Amino acid sequence: MKRYGSIIGVKPEKLEEYKKLHVAVWPEVLAKIKECNIRNYSIYYKDGMLYSYYEYIGDNYEKDMQKMAADPTTQEWWKLTDPCQQPVENRAPGEWWAAMEEVFHMD
Template sequence: MLRNGSVIRVKPEKLDEYKNLHADAWPDVLNMIHTCNIRNYSIYYKDGYLFSYFEYIGEDYEQDMARMAQDPTTQEWWKLCEPCQEPLESRQAGEWWASMEEVFHTD
């Protein structure tokens, strides 16, 4: 299993919109997340930043993420969410949310 943490800024004027979107997340988007082997997915907010955490249980992360990115419903969802977000300058090439280094874990 792969644990994934990532971070992005949320535009202050868009925070309520972002929260409202996720309070009523589209069932087809949630199903695609599950189909692509993501579990235990959470998004947290603090001081202008969104932190996401999920666990990946599949065998081919890149393939599953490509499948999700190609899904038309997920693309429509992202079109609503992305204007609320402001990527970090320090993110890697090709990232929207910046990957975070895991420095500690215990079960």
């Protein structure tokens, strides 16, 4: 299992819409997330930023992320959520959510 943390901005005028969407995430989207070996997934908000945390239990992260990105229902979901988000300027090339480095963990 590997832990992932990432960050992205949220547009102030879209914050309530983003929260509302996540009160009722589509069951098909949740099922695809699980199918792609993601567990214990949370998104937090603070001062214009969204912080994501999840645990990956699979053995081919890139393949699972490609599988998720290819899913038509997930693509429709992203059409609703992506306009709410504002990627950070210092993200790596190709990133939407910027990966964060884990510096501490305790079980």
